[in-house]
Amino acid sequence: MDRMEMEVQTRSPLTKGQLNQLRREDKVPAVLYGRGADNFPLVVDGRTLRQVLTTGGGNVLLDLKVKAKGKKTRQETVMFRDIQRDILYHDRVLHVDFIRISMTDKIEVPVHINFIGEPVGVEEGGVLSLASREVEVECLPADIPEQFDVDISELNIGDSITAESLVLGEDIELITPPDTILAQVLAPMSEEELEPAVEEELEEGEEVEEGEEAAEEDAGTEDTEEER
Numbered sequence: 001m002d003r004m005e006m007e008v009q010t011r012s013p014l015t016k017g018q019l020n021q022l023r024r025e026d027k028v029p030a031v032l033y034g035r036g037a038d039n040f041p042l043v044v045d046g047r048t049l050r051q052v053l054t055t056g057g058g059n060v061l062l063d064l065k066v067k068a069k070g071k072k073t074r075q076e077t078v079m080f081r082d083i084q085r086d087i088l089y090h091d092r093v094l095h096v097d098f099i100r101i102s103m104t105d106k107i108e109v110p111v112h113i114n115f116i117g118e119p120v121g122v123e124e125g126g127v128l129s130l131a132s133r134e135v136e137v138e139c140l141p142a143d144i145p146e147q148f149d150v151d152i153s154e155l156n157i158g159d160s161i162t163a164e165s166l167v168l169g170e171d172i173e174l175i176t177p178p179d180t181i182l183a184q185v186l187a188p189m190s191e192e193e194l195e196p197a198v199e200e201e202l203e204e205g206e207e208v209e210e211g212e213e214a215a216e217e218d219a220g221t222e223d224t225e226e227e228r
Contacts, residue, residue, distance in 0.1 A: 001056065001217065002057075002060050002061065003063065004052055004055070004056050004060055004061070004062055004063070005060040005062070005063045005065060006044070006048060006049075006052055006062055006063075006064055006065070007045075007048070007064075007065045007067060008030065008032075008042045008043065008044050008064055008066055008067070009042060009043045009067050009068075009082065010040055010042060010043075010066065010067070010068040010069075011029070011042060011043045012041070012170070013041060014029065014041075022040075022043065023046075023094065026046035026047060027043050027044065027045065027046060027093075027110070028043070028044045028045075028046050028049055028093050028094070029041070029042070029043060029044075029095050029096075030036040030042040030043065030044050030095065030096040030097065030098060030166070030179045031096075031097055031098070032064070032066070032076065032078065032098045032099075032100070033098075033099060033100070034078075034081075034099040034100035034101070035100040035101075035102070037100060037162070038221075040066065042066070042098070044096060046093070047109075049093055049096065050091070050093070052113050053083075053093075056140055057112075057146065058080050058083060059079065059080075059109055059110075059111070059144050059146070060080070061077070061079060061101075061141055061142075061144075061224075062077070062078050062079065062080075062098070063071065063075055063076075063077060063140055064076045064077070064078045064098060067222070075112050076098075076100055077100065077101055077103065078098040078099060078100055078101060079098070079099055079101055079107075079109075079141070080096065080097070080098065080099075081097040081098065081099040082095075082096070083095075083096055083097075084086070084096070089131070096165075101141050102141075102142065103141050103142060103166055104140070105140075106138050106139055106140055107138065107139075107140075108136055108137070108138045108175055109136070109137060109138075109139075109142060109157060110134045110135070110136055111134060111135055111136075111137055111144070111145050111146075111147060111148055112133065112134050112146075112147040112148070113132065113133050113134055113147065113148050113150055113151050113182055114137065114147045114148065114149045114150065115152050115182075115183060116129060116150065116151045116152065116153070117151050117152050117153025117154075118152075118153060119152050119153060119155035119156070119159075119185045120153065120154060120156050121155050121156040121157040121158070121159065121185035122185060124156070124157060125188050126156075126157040126185040126186060126187060126188060127185065127187075127188055127189075128155075128183065128184075128185055129183065129185070129186055130181065130183050131180075131181045131183070131184065132163070132176075132180055132181065132182045134164070135148065135163050135166065135174065135175075135176040135180070135182075136174075136175040136176045137168065137172050137173060137174055137175055137176075138172070138173045138175050139171055139172040139173065140171065142171060143169070143171050145169075145172070148166050148167075148181060150165075150183065152165070152183050155183065155184070155185045156185065157185050157186070158185065158186075158187065158188050159184065159185055160181050160182075160183065160184035160185075161181070161182045161183050161184070162178065162179050162180060162181055162182060163176045163177065163178055163179070163180040163182060164178035164179065165182075169225040182194075192199075
């Protein structure tokens, strides 16, 4: 697991307008919390944050150098707890949560699944379904895997791979239910089966859109940022 350094600045709670101005300057608002210590609102340089995420990913271990005006810089060992991204521009980060960790305490984290190969069943007309793209595991921070490689090339029509087939290592415990399907090859649907499925999907999409419109009408506008 990669371990990187990153500098951040403390800040005061900001209004919505101030937060938007901060983002226009390629700064990202953040908050640091956890392990019974005080919460700190922070500011992160957007370019530095993108470099860290590109190089280390969401599970990177960070030695966070916290700078406060008139105070000595201190270091916190943290990980990303939540990364809020722009819906339209996914590479644009809107807010980050950092959580303090101990290198001697186990934590639960999601780990990405990297699927390898083209299933035999797909070549025979089957349809590949990637049901789960990550699993939850528990381990020490230093033992967090970057990803799990899963070979799906031998899957025939009707075959599947579940979470229990992952090779975890001695010090990693699987939290995701073992029978969770990661990938499967489904039999191709006939025209008679396909038509009702498409109609059902369209109806669900309309319901979601109506729900979103109702939520937007009910939502109010907050003047200040809500901190943890």
